[in-house]
Amino acid sequence: MDLQEVREKAREVLKGICRVCVVCDGRNCPTGVPGIGGAGTGEGFRRNIASLARWKLNLRVLHPRKIQDTTFELFGHKLSFPILGGAIAGAKVNFGGRLDEREIARALVLGAKAAGTVALTGDGPDPEVFAAGLAAIREADGWGIPVIKPRSNKEIIKRIREAEKTGALAVAIDVDAAGLFNMTRVGQVVEPKTAEDIIEIARSTSLPLILKGIMTVADAKVALASGAVGIVVSNHGGRALDHTLGTADVLPGIAAAVKGRLMVLVDGGIRSGVDVLKMLALGADAVLVGRPLFIAACGGGPQGVKMQLEALAQELTVAMRLTGCGALQDISSEVICNVM
Numbered sequence: 001m002d003l004q005e006v007r008e009k010a011r012e013v014l015k016g017i018c019r020v021c022v023v024c025d026g027r028n029c030p031t032g033v034p035g036i037g038g039a040g041t042g043e044g045f046r047r048n049i050a051s052l053a054r055w056k057l058n059l060r061v062l063h064p065r066k067i068q069d070t071t072f073e074l075f076g077h078k079l080s081f082p083i084l085g086g087a088i089a090g091a092k093v094n095f096g097g098r099l100d101e102r103e104i105a106r107a108l109v110l111g112a113k114a115a116g117t118v119a120l121t122g123d124g125p126d127p128e129v130f131a132a133g134l135a136a137i138r139e140a141d142g143w144g145i146p147v148i149k150p151r152s153n154k155e156i157i158k159r160i161r162e163a164e165k166t167g168a169l170a171v172a173i174d175v176d177a178a179g180l181f182n183m184t185r186v187g188q189v190v191e192p193k194t195a196e197d198i199i200e201i202a203r204s205t206s207l208p209l210i211l212k213g214i215m216t217v218a219d220a221k222v223a224l225a226s227g228a229v230g231i232v233v234s235n236h237g238g239r240a241l242d243h244t245l246g247t248a249d250v251l252p253g254i255a256a257a258v259k260g261r262l263m264v265l266v267d268g269g270i271r272s273g274v275d276v277l278k279m280l281a282l283g284a285d286a287v288l289v290g291r292p293l294f295i296a297a298c299g300g301g302p303q304g305v306k307m308q309l310e311a312l313a314q315e316l317t318v319a320m321r322l323t324g325c326g327a328l329q330d331i332s333s334e335v336i337c338n339v340m
């Protein structure tokens with residue numbers, strides 16, 4: 001099985017949900033939210049792609065860096081590369097029950113582990129969503145990071161206790177899901193979080209706490225001051241709120257404010273190793289990839305996810321070599337330029 005076959009299989013499996021486009025850019029999605037696309041007009045999703053596309057690379061090949069080292073350390077754990085699997089969950093709501101929640105979570109978590117990296121798992125109104133993620137992480141001996149919706153603190157801490165039992169590497173809250181209608185509609189509270197709320201959550205666990213869905217310097221500073229150890233600069237793949245900026249628009253400002261004091265992760269529209277290099281040059285420590293890995297999971301299970309991640313890492317290696325970078329620390333704003 002090669003990646004082309006994985007994508008062809010995914011096209012069959014995802015008929016009516018996702019067209020498995022040559023480039024997943026949100027321009028031709030048959031579904032929005034619920035589904036695979038973006039919220040509303042889909043502008044937030046497309047903006048992620050556009051905000052990355054305006055950055056170009058400075059090709060540089062007269063240099064001594066003949067070997068490229070992509071290894072990356074996440075909270076004391078060595079990863080093969082700075083590319084993590086994003087949380088893609090909610091099979092019943094998003095895919096009409098056609099896909100199995102446990103199989104998706106398992107493919108993402110085990111595929112990422114097999115590639116030497118780590119995946120995040122999701123949460124949703126159906127308890128099966130969070131349970132599926134934890135089951136996959138347990139099977140991977142704790143090699144995963146569960147993301148919990150911004151529920152009441154009591155409900156979050158209850159789920160953190162469950163996450164701790166799996167031996168998870170860290171725990172995250174997708175704070176940008178505070179307006180998620182599919183939760184409130186069925187009586188499950190999601191809410192904006194105050195600094196005091198985050199302090200209480202951070203103090204409740206010894207696991208590193210990551211806040212996902214940070215799009216402003218102000219929120220990044222609250223995360224830092226409240227005991228989070230990492231953030232994901234993310235607009236939820238354009239699914240939380242229409243017409244947000246792209247993540248590559250806001251990343252440089254956020255990284256300038258908190259990098260070195262918080263682990264800065266980013267997602268949204270990352271489709272190639274070149275995109276990974278751009279995000280690292282814009283200030284991220286590492287990236288998360290969402291939809292392309294989900295497609296690989298649907299077409300090839302854990303093996304498909306592993307292959308897709310390794311293809312991205314291979315492209316990153318080439319991009320580093322051709323921009324004069326030997327290690328991740330060499331990737332700076334000097335490798336890119338903004339043409340618009």
Ligand SMILES: Cc1cc2nc3c(=O)[nH]c(=O)nc-3n(C[C@H](O)[C@H](O)[C@H](O)COP(=O)(O)O)c2cc1C
Pocket residue numbers: 035036037048086087088089090094121122123124147174212234235236237238239267268269270288289290291292
């Ligand atoms: C169908 C679908 C389900 C998702 N479910 C979750 C979730 O449960 N928790 C979460 O934090 N993010 C969730 N996300 C957002 C992704 O983790 C990630 O932020 C986003 O997909 C990144 O953008 P990309 O898909 O363009 O790479 C979901 C995204 C999609 C497309």
